[in-house]
Amino acid sequence: MTANILEASGITKRFDGFAALTNVDFVLSKGERVGLIGPNGSGKSTLVNCLTGILAPDEGSISFDAYEITKTPAWLRAKRGLARTYQIPRPFRGMSVRENVEVPLRFAVGHTSARTITEAALVILEQVGLVAKAELSPKGLTQVELRKLELGRALAAQPKVLIADEVMAGLSESEVDEILELLNRLNAEGISIMLIEHIMRAVMLFSQRIIVIVAGCKIADGLPNDVMKQDEVERAYLGE
Amino acid sequence: MLIFATMIFGAHINEYYYLATYTILQFVVLGTAWNILGGYGGYVNFGTAGFFAIGCYTTIVLNKIFPMPLFFEMLVAAVTAGLVGLGTGYLTLRLRGVFFSIATLALAIVLQTLIVNWSFVGGARGVYVIRPAISGMFISYVQFLVVLMIGLATFSVFVAWTVEKSWIGIGLAAIRDDEAAAETSGVPSLRLKLIATTMSGAIMGMAGAPFPFYVTYVDPATAFGLAIAVNSIAMPLVGGTAAWWGPVVGAILLGSAQQILTVTISSAANLFIVGILLVVFLTVAPRGVVGIARSLKQRRR
Numbered sequence: 185m186t187a188n189i190l191e192a193s194g195i196t197k198r199f200d201g202f203a204a205l206t207n208v209d210f211v212l213s214k215g216e217r218v219g220l221i222g223p224n225g226s227g228k229s230t231l232v233n234c235l236t237g238i239l240a241p242d243e244g245s246i247s248f249d250a251y252e253i254t255k256t257p258a259w260l261r262a263k264r265g266l267a268r269t270y271q272i273p274r275p276f277r278g279m280s281v282r283e284n285v286e287v288p289l290r291f292a293v294g295h296t297s298a299r300t301i302t303e304a305a306l307v308i309l310e311q312v313g314l315v316a317k318a319e320l321s322p323k324g325l326t327q328v329e330l331r332k333l334e335l336g337r338a339l340a341a342q343p344k345v346l347i348a349d350e351v352m353a354g355l356s357e358s359e360v361d362e363i364l365e366l367l368n369r370l371n372a373e374g375i376s377i378m379l380i381e382h383i384m385r386a387v388m389l390f391s392q393r394i395i396v397i398v399a400g401c402k403i404a405d406g407l408p409n410d411v412m413k414q415d416e417v418e419r420a421y422l423g424e
Numbered sequence: 425m426l427i428f429a430t431m432i433f434g435a436h437i438n439e440y441y442y443l444a445t446y447t448i449l450q451f452v453v454l455g456t457a458w459n460i461l462g463g464y465g466g467y468v469n470f471g472t473a474g475f476f477a478i479g480c481y482t483t484i485v486l487n488k489i490f491p492m493p494l495f496f497e498m499l500v501a502a503v504t505a506g507l508v509g510l511g512t513g514y515l516t517l518r519l520r521g522v523f524f525s526i527a528t529l530a531l532a533i534v535l536q537t538l539i540v541n542w543s544f545v546g547g548a549r550g551v552y553v554i555r556p557a558i559s560g561m562f563i564s565y566v567q568f569l570v571v572l573m574i575g576l577a578t579f580s581v582f583v584a585w586t587v588e589k590s591w592i593g594i595g596l597a598a599i600r601d602d603e604a605a606a607e608t609s610g611v612p613s614l615r616l617k618l619i620a621t622t623m624s625g626a627i628m629g630m631a632g633a634p635f636p637f638y639v640t641y642v643d644p645a646t647a648f649g650l651a652i653a654v655n656s657i658a659m660p661l662v663g664g665t666a667a668w669w670g671p672v673v674g675a676i677l678l679g680s681a682q683q684i685l686t687v688t689i690s691s692a693a694n695l696f697i698v699g700i701l702l703v704v705f706l707t708v709a710p711r712g713v714v715g716i717a718r719s720l721k722q723r724r725r
Binding site for chain 1 (some may be wrong): 591594595597598600601602604605606607608609610611612613614666
């Protein structure tokens, strides 16, 4: 069965009259890798916020893993396996890097033994390349490391769906490849991934399907090469 | 100095010391209770006096209609103040930061207005409370109250310690740092905050329950006093909000300073010194005594 693990239909979100999203439909199949692109301010992060429960859409419905979740609180969506990173890193500044990763292990996954949690946290920090900084405060991390921490914290929730919001911004080419390799490995383990990225090389390499959002409307949805050939996409996204 | 020493080591201890100890212990309880929500969760409650007064007036009402041992009155006060905490939490915890704080301040004012207009408990005039006879174990009723307060202070510190070390404390710390990121990590923030407001409110109510017997005359201006709200915030901040022992140290420090000043200079200097100490600590050591101790410990490593 190739069911849709995450499905949104007719999502509309307005901020004081400004339509951030207009009637957006969105589907992510089980095990799929989807790229979401669009110019700055086009509504990508708003869509992510609606999907993950940080914002409530004005219209439309969302279902996840066969559950209707339009009104489900964010923490319960995370617990059921919908994880995300934040475009602007939002670490828990009063905790160490390891403790940051331990929060989802304790709450989203539901581990109770302190030792299990610490061990699992170190495994995840190893995966994202932060194990050497485990006991440091996030205040001492670079922007790039903070993005890795975001990714680590999302992975710690043991998600079925991972929404990676610009985790590669500012990374060097080899670091981008590293993250791509990690995302591909996670995908091979069965996690469906939505990648929001400005680095086109990464998006094209990674995505099986690309969705383009411009000014709050979905203007394209299809195979990467087909989508990039569309005049509309080229005009709106890559310039005249 | 000589007089001071005689007073302490004199044949019988001056009752004043019991009264002073009671006040300090009361603030250990209030500061600790405030810290569960304010320190761990980052939600600043300006309405401590409201919860404290609920405790006071629970005792007054019970004493009038259905007298029972003070211990049970404290339990009823805990339930009442805890429920009010839960209710306020439910109504106000969707507000963030300063808006939540203002809402708690408004709660205290609403409660005060209700009490002022409720003649059964004395209204604005206040009410006299007669201390019951004491059982043989204690020399005086005040001594009994001090022992009771030692028990309550120990209990509340134990509760705070348990919360701090448990999943509740970890979740609250995540909420304090970043509520949206906490939610995304699976932390049920509303539920945790409601647990915190309920516990915090209940303990504040328990702190207020014995107060009528301590002062024997209660009016709304005392029960809802500014000193209560200010001290319950200042003491954890001075002591440090990050650990259970911060509010304890803060209460002992500020509480003793106030007592000494009241005796030596004047009772009006009371809040003045709290203000000065608060400003000094917030600028020089914003994480309080706990912060100072932790950075010293780190430097030694």
